[in-house]
Amino acid sequence: MSGHATVLVTGGAGYIGAHAVLALTEAGYRAVVLDDLSTGERAAVPDDVPFVHGSVGDPDLLADTLERHGVGTVMHFAGSIVVPESVEQPLAYYRNNTLNSHALIEACVRAGVERFIFSSTAAVYGVPDRMPVREDSPTEPINPYGRSKLMTEWMLRDAAAAHGLRFAALRYFNVAGADPKGRAGQRSKVATHLIKIACEAAVGRRGEVMLFGDDYPTRDGTCVRDYVHVSDLADAHVAAVRHLEAGGENGVFNCGYGHGYTVREVLDAVERAAGKPLSVRVVGRRAGDPPELVAAKDRIVAALGWQPRHDDLDTIVRTALAWERRLAAATG
Numbered sequence: 418m419s420g421h422a423t424v425l426v427t428g429g430a431g432y433i434g435a436h437a438v439l440a441l442t443e444a445g446y447r448a449v450v451l452d453d454l455s456t457g458e459r460a461a462v463p464d465d466v467p468f469v470h471g472s473v474g475d476p477d478l479l480a481d482t483l484e485r486h487g488v489g490t491v492m493h494f495a496g497s498i499v500v501p502e503s504v505e506q507p508l509a510y511y512r513n514n515t516l517n518s519h520a521l522i523e524a525c526v527r528a529g530v531e532r533f534i535f536s537s538t539a540a541v542y543g544v545p546d547r548m549p550v551r552e553d554s555p556t557e558p559i560n561p562y563g564r565s566k567l568m569t570e571w572m573l574r575d576a577a578a579a580h581g582l583r584f585a586a587l588r589y590f591n592v593a594g595a596d597p598k599g600r601a602g603q604r605s606k607v608a609t610h611l612i613k614i615a616c617e618a619a620v621g622r623r624g625e626v627m628l629f630g631d632d633y634p635t636r637d638g639t640c641v642r643d644y645v646h647v648s649d650l651a652d653a654h655v656a657a658v659r660h661l662e663a664g665g666e667n668g669v670f671n672c673g674y675g676h677g678y679t680v681r682e683v684l685d686a687v688e689r690a691a692g693k694p695l696s697v698r699v700v701g702r703r704a705g706d707p708p709e710l711v712a713a714k715d716r717i718v719a720a721l722g723w724q725p726r727h728d729d730l731d732t733i734v735r736t737a738l739a740w741e742r743r744l745a746a747a748t749g
């Protein structure tokens with residue numbers, strides 16, 4: 418066992434958190450997961466990783482967990498993630514993403530937790546006017562989800578200045594794919610992400626894929642996104658812990674590869690991986706979709722030494738499809 422203090426992974430029973438647990442344990446860290454299982458599943462947490470069932474909004478549970486496990490670093494993945502839902506239920510999003518993050522940050526400051534890694538999002542930028550998007554671009558989120566996350570970044574910045582908490586906020590672009598060894602993947606019962614939806618269609622779990630708009634000012638008229646493999650993202654979190662442990666600067670870091678694919682290119686890749694055509698129906702634009710979102714990645718590469726291993730659309734899609742096949746086989 419390593420000499421590192423334990424890492425508390427909130428939301429570790431969810432999609433990205435489960436991959437972070439794998440990356441942490443492979444890097445020699447002890448992890449403990451806290452999750453309320455609102456969207457995550459107990460089965461996503463390996464048997465040898467301690468699991469605490471409860472909410473990050475529960476101060477007594479947090480104080481007990483931080484103390485009992487000797488937590489030195491918190492990775493905070495727990496949250497609500499569906500953008501249109503955040504428009505319909507803004508107060509629920511501010512509660513789970515902002516108020517509960519406040520409770521967690523406060524508990525960390527009280528308990529003397531040294532480091533905090535936060536799951537932020539490209540949604541904090543809103544509709545950027547320059548590509549690729551740099552971390553110093555204006556943050557003008559266009560939905561409650563993005564605002565609820567940006568407020569947490571602000572709380573971290575202020576708590577760092579006042580109380581010495583060290584932090585890294587990672588602004589994820591489009592997270593996709595699954596653990597190449599098949600140990601984890603995206604389970605969400607109600608999928609909203611493009612690659613997940615296309616893979617569900619490829620395994621026969623849905624009839625068709627709706628393509629939201631082909632009249633954007635892009636190379637084929639469909640939106641461009643920077644898809645990042647979830648295992649590379651998990652590695653970025655480990656790199657962030659090491660960076661802070663080594664006395665590196667606090668900050669916000671984009672997490673993307675710096676190049677994007679159109680929706681049509683993604684669907685082509687899924688067809689290639691599946692070896693059969695998808696049924697695709699072009700419908701109108703989805704509200705709030707920027708035409709293009711691509712990360713500037715210089716900062717994360719320079720500061721954290723992040724080295725992506727799966728920067729390849731076919732790999733992302735192949736691992737996502739393999740996971741979807743496992744899910745289909747398991748659930749029938």
Ligand SMILES: NC(=O)c1ccc[n+]([C@@H]2O[C@H](COP(=O)([O-])OP(=O)(O)OC[C@H]3O[C@@H](n4cnc5c(N)ncnc54)[C@H](O)[C@@H]3O)[C@@H](O)[C@H]2O)c1
Pocket residue numbers: 427428429430431432433434451452453454455456457458471472473474493494495496497498513517536537538539589590591592
């Ligand atoms: N998936 C993406 O494309 C994406 C993009 C940008 C940012 N993010 C952020 O990454 C984080 C993880 O997202 P994900 O895709 O793994 O989602 P997910 O829904 O699979 O995981 C979230 C996990 O948090 C748990 N959770 C929710 N509220 C909780 C609470 N109050 N207390 C304890 N546990 C709670 C859920 O049960 C679930 O296991 C989120 O904070 C999300 O905002 C995700």
Ligand SMILES: O=c1ccn([C@@H]2O[C@H](COP(=O)(O)OP(=O)(O)O[C@H]3O[C@H](CO)[C@@H](O)[C@H](O)[C@H]3O)[C@@H](O)[C@H]2O)c(=O)[nH]1
Pocket residue numbers: 498500538539540589590591592609610611612614626627628629630640641642680703706710
């Ligand atoms: O059934 C679908 C689903 C999506 N899309 C399109 O595919 C692209 C990607 O959409 P999606 O996978 O839903 O991701 P985004 O809307 O780009 O948002 C994701 O990426 C953001 C950061 O960029 C995160 O903040 C969000 O949490 C996360 O949902 C967009 O152009 C969508 O219009 C379709 O055409 N059909």
